[in-house]
Amino acid sequence: MSLSPILTRLAALLPAGRLLTGPAQLASYESDGLTAFQERPLAVAVPETADEVVALVRFCHAERLPFVARGSGTSLSGGSLPIKEGIVITLNRLNRILRLDPAQRFAVVQPGVINAQVSVAAAPHGLHYAPDPSSQSICTIGGNVAFNSGGAHCLKHGMTSNHVLGIKAVLATGEVVEWGGASREQVGPDWCGLFVGNEGLFGIALEITLQLLPKSECFHTVLAGYRTLEQAGDAVSAIVASGLLPGAIEIMDALALEAASAAVHAEYPPGCEAVLIVELEGPRETVAVERVRLDEIIAASGPVEARPARDAEERLAIWKGRKSAFSAVGRLSPDFIVQDGVVPRRRLGEALRHINAWSREMGVRCANVFHAGDGNLHPLILYDGRVPGALERAEALAGRILKMCVAMGGSITGEHGVGVEKRQYLPDMFSVDEIDCMKRIAAAFDPCSIANPGKMFPVAGALALVQHGLHPLEKAGLISRE
Numbered sequence: 001m002s003l004s005p006i007l008t009r010l011a012a013l014l015p016a017g018r019l020l021t022g023p024a025q026l027a028s029y030e031s032d033g034l035t036a037f038q039e040r041p042l043a044v045a046v047p048e049t050a051d052e053v054v055a056l057v058r059f060c061h062a063e064r065l066p067f068v069a070r071g072s073g074t075s076l077s078g079g080s081l082p083i084k085e086g087i088v089i090t091l092n093r094l095n096r097i098l099r100l101d102p103a104q105r106f107a108v109v110q111p112g113v114i115n116a117q118v119s120v121a122a123a124p125h126g127l128h129y130a131p132d133p134s135s136q137s138i139c140t141i142g143g144n145v146a147f148n149s150g151g152a153h154c155l156k157h158g159m160t161s162n163h164v165l166g167i168k169a170v171l172a173t174g175e176v177v178e179w180g181g182a183s184r185e186q187v188g189p190d191w192c193g194l195f196v197g198n199e200g201l202f203g204i205a206l207e208i209t210l211q212l213l214p215k216s217e218c219f220h221t222v223l224a225g226y227r228t229l230e231q232a233g234d235a236v237s238a239i240v241a242s243g244l245l246p247g248a249i250e251i252m253d254a255l256a257l258e259a260a261s262a263a264v265h266a267e268y269p270p271g272c273e274a275v276l277i278v279e280l281e282g283p284r285e286t287v288a289v290e291r292v293r294l295d296e297i298i299a300a301s302g303p304v305e306a307r308p309a310r311d312a313e314e315r316l317a318i319w320k321g322r323k324s325a326f327s328a329v330g331r332l333s334p335d336f337i338v339q340d341g342v343v344p345r346r347r348l349g350e351a352l353r354h355i356n357a358w359s360r361e362m363g364v365r366c367a368n369v370f371h372a373g374d375g376n377l378h379p380l381i382l383y384d385g386r387v388p389g390a391l392e393r394a395e396a397l398a399g400r401i402l403k404m405c406v407a408m409g410g411s412i413t414g415e416h417g418v419g420v421e422k423r424q425y426l427p428d429m430f431s432v433d434e435i436d437c438m439k440r441i442a443a444a445f446d447p448c449s450i451a452n453p454g455k456m457f458p459v460a461g462a463l464a465l466v467q468h469g470l471h472p473l474e475k476a477g478l479i480s481r482e
């Protein structure tokens with residue numbers, strides 16, 4: 001098949017075979033982790049060096065050709081969904097750790113490096129990279145930077161933004177910039193911080209300098225089962241109120257427990273509606289003191305059973321169950337949407353009651369697995385895409401939950417980004433002036449709107465349908481982007 005003139009010139013920027021255009025080759029790039037949306041790109045470029053990425057972006061800028069940077073495509077908000085009539089620039093082959101400096105505790109990595117690989121490389125030096133998304137065995141640092149990703153242990157250590165010291169990037173204009181760096185000194189505003197969380201709208205990160213932390217000397221991990229979700233929520237409030245700062249506080253509800261048990265044979269106390277996982281970490285002496293206090297609080301919160309991990313193996317088994325919960329839910333339902341709205345921690349119980357009531361009322365099953373310590377909910381809304389109207393009902397429940405989060409003083413996203421999926425809810429959280437200001441900042445990096453256009457910001461009415469195909473809710477007349 002002969003290529004169009006623009007693709008022929010694009011292909012000339014790369015060695016043969018690294019511009020994918022065949023239908024079968026493009027098929028695996030049509031969606032990301034949010035499979036409700038699909039779009040076929042014109043082509044997928046597979047660069048292997050930073051210079052190739054720069055050449056591709058300069059070409060896109062000159063030709064006004066939209067592009068989407070892609071890491072592993074695990075976005076749960078449609079962040080790496082292709083743009084119609086645009087290309088995908090996939091960064092998986094830029095996967096080298098360029099430098100690891102144990103003395104100064106930093107690593108410089110290419111964007112396609114897998115999150116967990118950084119900690120593997122740092123481990124012989126007693127160091128690790130703290131942000132630990134549940135997808136850490138497949139997601140890339142470039143994707144983590146674009147979404148300011150979090151994870152179970154971000155309660156104590158902070159999100160990706162707290163661990164990125166420097167970024168070298170090619171902006172959507174083709175200019176190459178370098179902000180921050182290992183020295184931790186900077187001039188003016190936090191430019192590097194501004195780049196983190198940009199959802200691929202500013203350009204492409206080419207090199208990222210990451211802070212490494214010493215591995216904790218000691219852990220105390222407790223799994224406690226409760227008769228009700230509210231009891232588990234109350235236990236979280238009591239732990240937070242006590243002043244303890246665990247590394248992680250997570251909750252899984254009955255449906256999530258069922259899924260994790262089936263998938264990785266995790267064993268949970270029988271007859272429980274919820275399981276709470278709390279992990280203390282730090283120097284041995286500190287953990288020894290804190291665990292006494294934590295065990296008292298948990299005992300007073302009325303669990304059916306509380307099981308402290310007795311060794312590293314039991315600790316890993318607890319985390320394996322938790323981290324597999326998302327994918328395990330695939331066993332319960334052919335399709336699901338994962339939301340990640342945030343509520344103030346003291347309102348967790350109230351939020352969960354609403355979600356359960358709406359789930360029953362709307363006949364949509366919903367599993368809950370969440371970062372309880374941050375108030376970051378992760379309702380997994382189950383549906384069968386083959387059933388007419390099922391996706392629309394699932395999306396309607398998702399929308400209700402997001403609006404509740406904002407009304408309670410929280411956020412529409414804690415870590416998965418806005419992407420395509422939540423862009424119509426941005427005005428629930430920000431004023432017109434605030435959104436206009438954000439758009440002007442994005443336009444300073446990408447004046448021609450070619451970097452991941454149509455993501456994050458609400459798109460006006462019909463234009464959205466043309467750019468990304470139909471949003472299922474719009475198709476059903478259930479939402480409007482006006």
Ligand SMILES: Cc1cc2nc3c(=O)[nH]c(=O)nc-3n(C[C@H](O)[C@H](O)[C@H](O)COP(=O)(O)OP(=O)(O)OC[C@H]3O[C@@H](n4cnc5c(N)ncnc54)[C@H](O)[C@@H]3O)c2cc1C
Pocket residue numbers: 032033068069070071072073074075076079080091111132133134135138139140141142143144145146147148149150151152199200201203204205206326327415416452
């Ligand atoms: C089972 C599962 C569990 C998950 N658990 C978590 C979790 O605990 N916490 C969490 O935060 N997220 C979680 N996620 C969501 C997802 O893994 C994260 O958002 C992750 O950061 C995406 O990385 P990726 O490499 O897959 O990026 P992609 O999905 O490929 O891209 C994500 C965004 O980053 C942009 N991008 C990618 N690379 C670059 C680059 N080099 N420069 C500029 N922009 C770029 C893309 O354009 C897109 O907008 C989970 C997802 C799954 C499927």
